[in-house]
Amino acid sequence: MENALDEYQLEAICREHPIAVAMFVPFAIARLHRESSPTEARVRVRMRNIGGQPEEERALRLFWSVESMAKQPLAVQEHVVTEWAALAMACVVLAKYTPLRLRAVALQGDRFDYWVTDGRGDYGLEISGTLEEDIEGRHRDKVRQLLANPYRNDGYAVTVRFAVPEVLFSFHRFEEQAR
Amino acid sequence: MNDPSATGFDRQRLDDAFAADEVRKSNWILEGRLLEARQQWDEAAQKFAQAAEQEERLGNHCTTLGLSDRASLHCFSAASCWARAGNFYRAIALCDDLLRRADLTEPLRQRIEDYADALRGRRAQWLTGLPQLAASAGV
Secondary structure (H helix, E strand, C coil), X not given: CCCCEEEEEHXXXXXXXXXXXXXXXXXXXXXXXXXXXXXXXXXXXXXXXXXXXXXXXEEEEEECCHHHCCCCCCCCCHHXXXXXXXXXXXXXXXXXXXXXXXXXXXXXCCEEEEEEECCCEEEEEEEEEECCCCHHHHHHHHHHXXXXXXXXXXXXXXXXXXXXXXXXXXXXXXXXXXX | CCCCCCCCEECCCCCXXXXXXXXXXXXXXXHHXXXXXXXXXXXXXXXXXXXXXXXXXXXXXXXXXXXXXXXHHHHHHHHHHHHHCCCHHHHHHHHHHHHCCCCCCHHHHHHHHHHHHHHHHHHHHHHHHHHHHHHHCCC
């Protein structure tokens, strides 16, 4: 179904989320930037079980300032650029489409766990980024990881593909894993 | 809106000061990751050590409030941050403290056990190689 174009300024994530996500903005720009449109990108956003809707698709025009582009090389490996660009994109869809905000980051063994809050409770968040890989398969893996959380909490998964920008964002109940 | 029936960690008993401390340690972890990715190891270790101390305080506070699941989360994160800062001794000690708790869920217990075993293995490797390292440094 065709939708009207939503708009969001990438830098707004810095005001919306309590933790310091500003450092990830240049990574998102590095992955979204195209010579033909250096300060904006069209992103397909697919949401499942978000806001009471089983399935929803939005078209998002994401734009940014040239001042936010990295002035120097990002000096990290390519997969790290993709991972942190995905984190910035997760912050975008959370702020644009939900009242959820990125509240905390924890280290759990060798894994990083993200936590989002709606003010009443905290929920797990799994984030994944890829350049061209199959987004559905990657998302399924992330959901499986989310539902294996030892705290038995419900949570969210965000998977981002950057080749043709697309976000898959979904909510999951812990008891799904029993099915 | 978010699903009102969703099950998460309850925040009702946590005050603004707790939230601010949680944000501070999250920022240290994120900065630590960035520095680590740029191979600025000393600076990264310092951030993870700051985060570890804060996670321990958050965990102790949650224990005082009777929030045992949340306390476990912070204490396990503290152990992981200490390991990332290079302090295996403190990391393993925190894991062992956690494993003595009777109220851990089985999946969390398993994850902590696996992690503590991995740390012990890594420490053994490090200690085994230490004499050669000292010799090559002329110590």
